[in-house]
Amino acid sequence: MDDAGPMRRRGRRKMQAVTMSEVAAAADVSASTVSLYFRRPKSVSPPAREAIARAVAELGYVPNLVAGGLAAASSRVVSLIVPSVRNAFFAETVSALEAALAPHGLQVLLGHTEYDLAREEALVRTALAWAPAAVVLTGLEHSPDTRALLKKARVPVVEMWERGAPPVDMGVGFDHGAVGATVARRLMARGRRRLAFCGARMQEDRRAAQRASGFAAAARAEGIEAAILNHPGPADPQAGALLLDRALRELPDVDGIAASNDLVAMGALFEAQRRSLPVPDRLALVGFGDLPFAAACVPPLTTIRPAGDLVGREVARLVLARMRGEPVLERAVDTGFVLVERVSG
Amino acid sequence: MDDAGPMRRRGRRKMQAVTMSEVAAAADVSASTVSLYFRRPKSVSPPAREAIARAVAELGYVPNLVAGGLAAASSRVVSLIVPSVRNAFFAETVSALEAALAPHGLQVLLGHTEYDLAREEALVRTALAWAPAAVVLTGLEHSPDTRALLKKARVPVVEMWERGAPPVDMGVGFDHGAVGATVARRLMARGRRRLAFCGARMQEDRRAAQRASGFAAAARAEGIEAAILNHPGPADPQAGALLLDRALRELPDVDGIAASNDLVAMGALFEAQRRSLPVPDRLALVGFGDLPFAAACVPPLTTIRPAGDLVGREVARLVLARMRGEPVLERAVDTGFVLVERVSG
DNA sequence: TCGCATCATCACAGCGCTACGATCGGGGAC
DNA sequence: GTCCCCGATCGTAGCGCTGTGATGATGCGA
Numbered sequence: 001m002d003d004a005g006p007m008r009r010r011g012r013r014k015m016q017a018v019t020m021s022e023v024a025a026a027a028d029v030s031a032s033t034v035s036l037y038f039r040r041p042k043s044v045s046p047p048a049r050e051a052i053a054r055a056v057a058e059l060g061y062v063p064n065l066v067a068g069g070l071a072a073a074s075s076r077v078v079s080l081i082v083p084s085v086r087n088a089f090f091a092e093t094v095s096a097l098e099a100a101l102a103p104h105g106l107q108v109l110l111g112h113t114e115y116d117l118a119r120e121e122a123l124v125r126t127a128l129a130w131a132p133a134a135v136v137l138t139g140l141e142h143s144p145d146t147r148a149l150l151k152k153a154r155v156p157v158v159e160m161w162e163r164g165a166p167p168v169d170m171g172v173g174f175d176h177g178a179v180g181a182t183v184a185r186r187l188m189a190r191g192r193r194r195l196a197f198c199g200a201r202m203q204e205d206r207r208a209a210q211r212a213s214g215f216a217a218a219a220r221a222e223g224i225e226a227a228i229l230n231h232p233g234p235a236d237p238q239a240g241a242l243l244l245d246r247a248l249r250e251l252p253d254v255d256g257i258a259a260s261n262d263l264v265a266m267g268a269l270f271e272a273q274r275r276s277l278p279v280p281d282r283l284a285l286v287g288f289g290d291l292p293f294a295a296a297c298v299p300p301l302t303t304i305r306p307a308g309d310l311v312g313r314e315v316a317r318l319v320l321a322r323m324r325g326e327p328v329l330e331r332a333v334d335t336g337f338v339l340v341e342r343v344s345g
Numbered sequence: 346m347d348d349a350g351p352m353r354r355r356g357r358r359k360m361q362a363v364t365m366s367e368v369a370a371a372a373d374v375s376a377s378t379v380s381l382y383f384r385r386p387k388s389v390s391p392p393a394r395e396a397i398a399r400a401v402a403e404l405g406y407v408p409n410l411v412a413g414g415l416a417a418a419s420s421r422v423v424s425l426i427v428p429s430v431r432n433a434f435f436a437e438t439v440s441a442l443e444a445a446l447a448p449h450g451l452q453v454l455l456g457h458t459e460y461d462l463a464r465e466e467a468l469v470r471t472a473l474a475w476a477p478a479a480v481v482l483t484g485l486e487h488s489p490d491t492r493a494l495l496k497k498a499r500v501p502v503v504e505m506w507e508r509g510a511p512p513v514d515m516g517v518g519f520d521h522g523a524v525g526a527t528v529a530r531r532l533m534a535r536g537r538r539r540l541a542f543c544g545a546r547m548q549e550d551r552r553a554a555q556r557a558s559g560f561a562a563a564a565r566a567e568g569i570e571a572a573i574l575n576h577p578g579p580a581d582p583q584a585g586a587l588l589l590d591r592a593l594r595e596l597p598d599v600d601g602i603a604a605s606n607d608l609v610a611m612g613a614l615f616e617a618q619r620r621s622l623p624v625p626d627r628l629a630l631v632g633f634g635d636l637p638f639a640a641a642c643v644p645p646l647t648t649i650r651p652a653g654d655l656v657g658r659e660v661a662r663l664v665l666a667r668m669r670g671e672p673v674l675e676r677a678v679d680t681g682f683v684l685v686e687r688v689s690g
Numbered sequence: 691t692c693g694c695a696t697c698a699t700c701a702c703a704g705c706g707c708t709a710c711g712a713t714c715g716g717g718g719a720c
Numbered sequence: 721g722t723c724c725c726c727g728a729t730c731g732t733a734g735c736g737c738t739g740t741g742a743t744g745a746t747g748c749g750a
Contacts, residue, residue: 015418015476017497019736030700035738046697060497065474066420066501067736069411070705074360077454085436095431098457109422110455112443126452129410131361152362152405237641267641274643292608293638294580296615364706380708390728412706415735624739 018061026055038063042185066129069131078319079109079127081120081137083205088291089308090138093160097136097311098116104320106133115136115204121146128153134319140165141206152201156322158315162207163334170322171332172314176207179304180214182339183286186302190223190345191236192256192284198243198268199260200235208235208260215258227251235260240267248275255283257345262287262294262303269297284345299343310335363406371400383408398452398612414476421649423664424472426456426465426482428550433636435483435544436652438505441657444482449665451478458483460549466491473498479664486551501667507552508679515667517659518676521552523647525559527684528603528631531647533567535690537601537629540571542687543588543613545580553580553605556633560603573598580605585612593620600628601690607632607639607648614689629690644688655680 024031029048037044037052046051055061069075070073078101082090098108109130111123121143127135128149134156140163142150150157150168157169164175180197187195197216202209219226229246231239240259244267248253261264265287269279277283279299287294290305314333321328359623363527374393382389382397389397400406414420423446427435443453454475466488472480473494479501485508487495495502495513502514509520525542525657532540542561553555557573564571576584585604589612592599604610610632614624622628624644632639635650658676663665 015415015735021736031701031737032702032739033698036699039738045697048698062470062474063472064415064476064736066411066414066476067705068738070409070415070707071736071738073705073738075411080455084440085430086433086440088431088433088436091430091433091436094455095429095457098455102456105471107456110425110439110443110453111447112440114444125407126410126450129407130452131409131411236637241641263637266638270641270643293583293611296586298615298618328575331429359705361706366706376707377709377730377732378728381708381729382709393728409706412735413708415737416706416708418735638741 015066016062016064018059020061020063020186023052023055023059023061024057027051058273073131074133075109075131076105076131077109079111079115079130079132079135081111081123081127081135083115083138084112085110089161089289089306091310093312093315096309098312098317100313100316101319106319110221115201117141117143117146117279121149125151128155133323134158136160136315136319138162139206140171142168156319158318159309160311160315162210163305163332165211167332170318170328170330171334172311172318173333174306174335174337175214176210177214177217179306179337180211180216180258181218182228182337183288183304184215184218185209186259186286186339186341187256187284187345188219188224190256190284193224193259194226194251194254195256196247196251196254197228197258197260198247198264199229200231200233200239200243200264202230203232205235205260211258211260227254228268231264236263237270240264240269242267242273244271245267257283257285259285259287261303262289262291263301264292265301265344266297266311269299269301280343280345282339286345290340294340295342297344302342302345303340305340307335307336307337308319346629360409361409363404365406365408368397368400368404368406371404372396382640385537388590391589396676397408399511418476420476420477421450422452422454422477424454424456424468424473424475424480426468426472426480428460429457429481430455432508432632434651437653438660441654442661444659445658446663446664451664460546461592462486462491466494469494473500478668479503481505481660483507484551485512485516487513499663503663505656505660507555508677509555512677515541515663515673515675517656517680518678519651519680519682520559521555522559522562524552524633524651524682525556525561525603526563528633528649529560529563529571531686532601532603532629532690533569533634534568535562535601535625535629538569539596539599540569540601540603541592541596541599542571542573542605543576543585543592543609544574545578545584545588545604547575547578548577550580550605556603556605576609580617581608582612585609585613585614586616589613589616602628602630604630604632606682607634607646610646610648610689611638611642614646625688625690631690635685639685640687642689647687647690648685650683650685652680652682 009318024034067339068207085091113120136158159167160172163173197212199208240335267306272279287303294301294303365379369379375606430436458465480505504512505517542557544553561571589592616626632646632648634690636646639646
């Protein structure tokens with residue numbers, strides 16, 4: 001019998017080839033020093049630093065962030081939850097946030113709610129299971145359980161793209177009601193009196209609904225009763241064409257239209273063109289988003305630019321400040337928006 | 346002296362309130378059984394299952410995926426690396442992939458290369474530090490170190506959105522050269538003989554360059570020397586306007602144009618409109634992408650639909666098959682593309 | 691010369707979970 | 721009645737790293 005020892009080595013899959021202690025051995029220092037080298041390089045003496053750097057390069061060592069996250073009780077991940085990245089606004093924010101976080105060694109864990117609060121709750125639950133450095137979500141409306149989950153977890157939370165109600169923790173966004181009001185006043189200032197707001201999927205997209213209410217309220221302030229039209233399907237040019245058709249039937253002399261989105265505005269613009277309604281003379285049209293094609297349209301689209309990338313950068317700033325332990329005084333940052341005055345309205 | 350024990354408890358931050366062993370205690374089973382309950386519920390007897398479910402609900406237990414990932418030597422994360430989600434094609438793929446993966450408890454860790462191979466390498470390095478269930482990246486071109494890193498790590502790798510060279514592991518995409526050829530043949534079949542390909546950022550966007558070469562090759566096969574024009578800036582409508590201007594100056598009788606992207610095509614379309622060049626009679630125009638506005642343009646844009654969501658779903662299928670240990674025979678899946686015949690070209 | 695900071699380095703006990711292998715009963719098969 | 725197999729359950733040793741406190745080594749003023 002060659003029963004070599006008292007206990008057989010238990011079979012266990014190894015995670016990786018090179019570990020920190022192997023690097024330590026190669027560099028002739030302890031594992032703690034290697035760990036320190038990665039976390040606070042300045043606390044390691046230059047000779048040791050050099051030896052470790054050499055060993056890392058030679059062995060091709062890649063630190064295991066999963067183990068690190070477990071030991072440190074917090075992982076270098078920021079969980080980002082948006083309705084959908086197919087929406088250009090959120091794509092811009094995701095991109096800007098990732099770009100701002102990457103230099104600090106933070107990764108983005110992405111989830112899509114598709115405007116479903118139950119799905120959001122499930123996403124928050126799994127997000128928290130990663131012990132993330134921060135959780136970033138869209139909007140201020142969440143299920144009660146989601147709020148409870150977020151409050152219980154002692155993690156920085158940023159709610160973005162909306163402003164109004166107090167955030168769970170921090171907020172970055174702008175006032176969608178003010179956007180609607182700005183558009184209404186723009187149209188009225190140009191002499192429009194028969195106003196309509198054409199939105200898509202407003203039963204789900206609460207921010208679009210806020211723009212609609214802000215629009216109607218500003219109109220009412222000048223004694224105008226604006227129509228609000230909603231298309232239940234996706235916010236695309238087809239919806240815009242359909243909505244213009246409806247607007248023209250319900251309000252034949254409509255002369256000013258706000259669209260919930262540039263794609264919708266574009267659809268309305270083309271539909272007007274097909275019907276030979278001159279834009280902006282007969283019908284003024286204002287969009288939302290300032291998407292890449294807005295300036296190129298004929299006529300160029302007047303629209304609202306929401307600074308989606310600024311939202312991403314501000315979120316990153318707050319998250320990083322919190323991680324560094326700096327006090328964050330501003331509970332809610334207003335990123336504002338700009339009325340881009342072009343020709344259509 | 347109330348030195349209670351021989352060794353003081355070392356100060357250490359706890360990661361979470363409720364752990365698996367607390368659930369086990371509450372359900373009156375061992376921690377192993379609770380773990381089994383989450384991983385293979387059917388292997389746990391119904392009474393135990395019920396007791397555990399109750400304890401989980403009562404305590405509000407959320408499993409710690411970081412600890413799980415460390416113990417299992419693999420985390421339930423798929424690392425996804427794309428040039429940019431601001432690009433609608435990739436946004437669609439990211440969205441479809443996330444949707445297909447989420448029901449299986451897999452999260453998406455997102456990174457943007459911005460078309461930079463060095464940045465891609467850094468992203469792959471951090472991605473691997475998460476011991477991901479799979480790594481998904483864009484295109485077949487990578488730095489030698491990136492390829493080495495991916496090969497050494499025993500992880501499923503999927504390269505997407507391109508087809509041609511053999512993939513590191515698995516591939517999902519379509520032939521961009523064939524796209525270019527299809528567009529060229531379409532234009533020639535409609536009697537066009539003066540052809541140009543208008544692309545943007547082709548020094549970086551290798552797939553756009555492949556479409557251009559395929560276009561030129563198919564034209565040459567019929568004795569036509571197509572012009573290839575490149576705009577170094579981003580692929581937006583402004584680039585399209587600029588490129589049409591250049592095309593008209595370099596090739597005054599140009600009658601057929603392929604654009605590297607629907608946004609570029611749209612810019613060219615509007616520019617043609619401004620110059621009163623009838624589309625498609627004087628100038629036929631074909632885009633790429635079938636973005637939401639393509640059908641709404643006036644005239645509706647003939648374009649290529651690349652099935653970005655199918656790419657995402659197929660990637661998910663391969664990743665899941667690999668994780669289940671099923672043999673994946675197809676090294677490279679062709680998702681194809683469709684010529685959407687509308688009016689512009 | 692001694693005492694006391696200061697700095698670099700180290701040892702080690704976990705972080706919470708999974709996977710292996712062992713244990714324990716309760717049926718069939720013979 | 722005995723044996724064996726199989727399903728359910730459990731005990732335990734890590735997974736690779738970090739953070740704390742301890743240990744030397746060094747410098748400096750008194």
